[in-house]
Amino acid sequence: MLSRIKSGPVVVYGLLVLLAASMLFPFYWMAITSLKDKADVFSTEPKLLPGRQLAERVVDDPRWFFHSGTDNYSQLLAWQRLVESGRGPRGFSRFVLNTVFFALAITLGQVITSSLAAFAFARLRFPGRKQVFFAYLATLMIPATVTMIPSYILLRELGWVNTYQAVILPSVFTAYGTFMLRQFFLTIPREIEDAARIDGCSPLGLYWRIALPLSTPALAALSIVAFVGSWRTFMWPLIVSSTEDLFNLPLGLTLFRGMYTDPDWPLLMAGSMVMTLPLILVFIAGQRYFVEGIRLGAVKG
Amino acid sequence: MRSRALGIAALFLLPNLLGFLAFTLFPVVASFALSFCRWDPVAEPVSAIEPVGLLNYVDLVGFHSRTDPGGQTSWVANTPRFWESLYNTVFMMLAIPFNMAASLLLAVLLNRKMRGMAIFRSAFFLPSITAGVGTMLLWMWMFNKDMGSINQVLAWVGIQGPDWLQSYFWAKPALMLMASWAGIGGVNMILYLAGLQQIPRELHEAAALDGAGRWQQLRHVTVPMLLPVTFFIFIISIISGLEGGFDAPYVMTGGSFGTTTVSLYLYRQGFEFFRMGYASAVAWVLFLIVFLLTMINWRLAEKRVEY
Numbered sequence: 275m276l277s278r279i280k281s282g283p284v285v286v287y288g289l290l291v292l293l294a295a296s297m298l299f300p301f302y303w304m305a306i307t308s309l310k311d312k313a314d315v316f317s318t319e320p321k322l323l324p325g326r327q328l329a330e331r332v333v334d335d336p337r338w339f340f341h342s343g344t345d346n347y348s349q350l351l352a353w354q355r356l357v358e359s360g361r362g363p364r365g366f367s368r369f370v371l372n373t374v375f376f377a378l379a380i381t382l383g384q385v386i387t388s389s390l391a392a393f394a395f396a397r398l399r400f401p402g403r404k405q406v407f408f409a410y411l412a413t414l415m416i417p418a419t420v421t422m423i424p425s426y427i428l429l430r431e432l433g434w435v436n437t438y439q440a441v442i443l444p445s446v447f448t449a450y451g452t453f454m455l456r457q458f459f460l461t462i463p464r465e466i467e468d469a470a471r472i473d474g475c476s477p478l479g480l481y482w483r484i485a486l487p488l489s490t491p492a493l494a495a496l497s498i499v500a501f502v503g504s505w506r507t508f509m510w511p512l513i514v515s516s517t518e519d520l521f522n523l524p525l526g527l528t529l530f531r532g533m534y535t536d537p538d539w540p541l542l543m544a545g546s547m548v549m550t551l552p553l554i555l556v557f558i559a560g561q562r563y564f565v566e567g568i569r570l571g572a573v574k575g
Numbered sequence: 576m577r578s579r580a581l582g583i584a585a586l587f588l589l590p591n592l593l594g595f596l597a598f599t600l601f602p603v604v605a606s607f608a609l610s611f612c613r614w615d616p617v618a619e620p621v622s623a624i625e626p627v628g629l630l631n632y633v634d635l636v637g638f639h640s641r642t643d644p645g646g647q648t649s650w651v652a653n654t655p656r657f658w659e660s661l662y663n664t665v666f667m668m669l670a671i672p673f674n675m676a677a678s679l680l681l682a683v684l685l686n687r688k689m690r691g692m693a694i695f696r697s698a699f700f701l702p703s704i705t706a707g708v709g710t711m712l713l714w715m716w717m718f719n720k721d722m723g724s725i726n727q728v729l730a731w732v733g734i735q736g737p738d739w740l741q742s743y744f745w746a747k748p749a750l751m752l753m754a755s756w757a758g759i760g761g762v763n764m765i766l767y768l769a770g771l772q773q774i775p776r777e778l779h780e781a782a783a784l785d786g787a788g789r790w791q792q793l794r795h796v797t798v799p800m801l802l803p804v805t806f807f808i809f810i811i812s813i814i815s816g817l818e819g820g821f822d823a824p825y826v827m828t829g830g831s832f833g834t835t836t837v838s839l840y841l842y843r844q845g846f847e848f849f850r851m852g853y854a855s856a857v858a859w860v861l862f863l864i865v866f867l868l869t870m871i872n873w874r875l876a877e878k879r880v881e882y
Contacts, residue, residue: 283689290684290691294698297760301701303724304713315722391591400584406592413599417818417865419838419858423845424605425598431621447594477583506707508822513846524708528826531712539716549709557704561697564704568765 301550308346308544315539346544368519369526370548373505376441376522380504381497383446389493392455393481397467407456410449418509426513440514441522445504451496454567458492459485495567498560502553523549610855617849624852631856657857660840663747663833668816670751675808677759682767683797696768703761711826714753715740746832750823763808770804771797806876810869817865837861 307315354365394400395407425444426435434440462485470484486493508524515521518529527545531537557564610631614624637653652658681699685692702710717723718739726736739749774797782792798805820836828834830843837857845854 286684286687286689287691290695293681293684294695297702297756298698299724300710300713300717300756301705303717307716387591387594390587394584394587398580398584398587400580402581403584406588409600410595413595413603415866415869416599416603417814417858417862419818419841420606420855420862421599421602423851423855423858424602424609426846427605427616427621427851428597428601430616443594444598447591447598449595449599452591477587481587502704506709508708508826509842512825513842527708527712531715531826536719539719539722542712543716546709546712549707550705550713553705553707554701557701558697561700564700565765568762 301554304543304546304550307540308547309344310540311345312538312540346541347548350541350544350548366526366545369521369523372520373522373524373549375438376507376511377501377505379438379442380445381500383442384448384451384500385493385497387446388448388451388496389455389486389489390481391452392459393485395452396456396459397462397480397485398477410452413449414453422510422513429514435514436517436520438520441511441520444510445507448500451500454496455489455492458489462488491563491566494560494563498556498563499567501556505553505556506549606855606858609852610859612852614851615849616851627852631853632860634853635856635860656835657837657840659833660835660837664817664820664836664838667747667751667754667820667836668813670755671809671812671816674755674759675763675805675812677755678761678763678808679767679798679801679805681760681764682771683793685764686768686771696764699760699764701760702757706757708822708826710757711753711823714749714756715827718749740828741832743832746828746834750827750834753823763812766804766808767801770801774800806872810872813868813872814865817861817868 350366351370352365391410395403395410429435429440429444466484466488467480470480475483506524507522511520511522511525515525518526521529523545527542527549530542530545609624611626611628612624613627613630614621634653635657638650639653640648641651642648685696685699717725720726720736720738720741723736723739725739729736737745739745778796778800779792782796787795818838821838821842824830824834824836824839825842830836830839835843838861841854841857841861844850844857
């Protein structure tokens with residue numbers, strides 16, 4: 275490869291550091307802005323630095339950081355819109371809880387339904403298997419723009435608009451997850467299955483005691499992809515929820531964004547941090563499964 | 576025995592299959608039917624859905640002739656706004672080849688046995704994981720005319736930066752820049768990296784023996800060997816470029832300054848103006864374009880990719 279041609283490691287490292295720095299700079303900018311107060315942003319001091327006030331205050335008294343440095347965050351979490359509502363408070367903390375709930379419910383739902391279906395496609399023999407699986411594959415091509423209007427109408431007719439299930443349900447059934455897990459289940463050696471069957475294991479037992487435990491990397495990959503996707507989902511919740519007590523973080527954050535007036539940027543960046551930081555942590559915790567997920571998913575091409 | 580096998584399989588399939596029927600199969604059929612109808616979901620019950628034949632499609636992609644006072648006849652689109660949104664969408668897709676080249680270069684840089692490569696890979700990958708409303712608001716702040724970091728950096732070198740998101744000239748490039756940041760180190764880079772690792776060393780060794788330099792190896796060994804991956808990434812990018820692109824303009828510009836994409840146009844027609852039939856027609860025209868492009872790509876690939 276190119277690496278075998280001697281290009282000075284210094285040059286390569288220099289280039290990589292430069293590129294990584296420019297990719298990561300926005301996160302740094304988000305973090306330091308979220309710790310400033312509104313006046314800092316409008317002051318004339320260099321804005322690419324954490325801010326003189328900020329640095330001096332922390333050096334003076336490290337405890338300050340936890341008292342006042344995180345003002346934007348405490349202000350945000352305390353934010354509530356005073357609307358009479360029978361459904362609990364409509365505040366920022368509600369957006370956080372909703373986001374967590376949506377992400378966990380969708381992830382769990384995807385893992386359960388798609389692993390069950392994938393097991394049937396990979397490990398059970400039944401008439402029509404090929405045809406049904408082909409129908410699944412074909413839907414990988416159907417874009418959300420086509421399905422979203424009738425899905426909305428269906429949920430509306432059920433009287434489910436502005437409910438949690440309206441946000442969650444349509445995202446739970448995934449052809450992608452089914453396909454990915456099927457590929458993985460196919461690699462489980464037949465002998466293991468046969469041995470279990472001779473010991474009297476039922477299909478459900480095979481699924482639960484053999485297929486699932488042997489597929490933890492694939493399940494982890496699907497879970498992480500599903501979690502990240504549902505954590506930041508925006509368009510579908512926007513369509514089916516019009517009351518703020520159902521908003522997730524992406525929807526809730528748009529309430530703080532003034533389109534034509536300048537918003538309170540430090541506050542807004544604190545909000546962006548609250549949405550973004552968990553994704554960064556999930557990524558750090560599960561990176562290798564991510565790469566796995568991409569490779570497994572790409573086989574479909 | 577057959578029916579028993581079917582029964583067991585049904586138990587496994589049912590949860591997913593029900594969802595598949597309700598939220599994929601039914602919507603596809605219903606959407607197609609609805610695209611030939613007229614219906615306002617707010618004012619009317621479902622029973623008021625009324626067939627209108629091809630009207631939505633004529634409205635959407637049709638042209639009519641218009642004679643101006645001078646007696647000149649010209650053809651005018653029935654809905655210039657749809658064509659405008661299609662233009663905006665395609666314009667922003669012009670970044671695709673550049674993004675792909677950038678992903679490839681990042682992968683080439685990372686594909687060596689040196690310390691710390693995993694850390695750099697993660698750093699490049701991070702934007703694509705976090706991309707969402709949070710990072711869109713972050714970029715709105717970075718693009719801010721007076722206090723944003725981008726114009727601050729430009730000011731150092733003596734350039735007065737524009738008001739990025741409030742300008743017909745700069746709004747599209749601004750969104751493209753953000754999308755590149757979020758995209759080049761993501762899935763595509765990982766796919767290229769996997770592709771690079773599959774190229775047999777011998778090919779490069781043979782090329783080097785024949786006196787090929789670094790650039791020539793990249794051009795005549797690496798790039799041709801990666802053609803299948805490149806082709807896959809290209810198709811996916813085209814599909815997501817045409818179908819996607821809703822969140823960023825919705826959040827960052829509200830679709831003004833020439834940033835209304837087709838998906839944003841569709842959303843507005845369906846969920847803000849409540850023209851469900853018309854919006855469904857938009858979805859099908861878009862799907863048809865995507866489908867035809869994908870078919871053409873496959874045909875071309877059949878000729879080029881095999882070697």
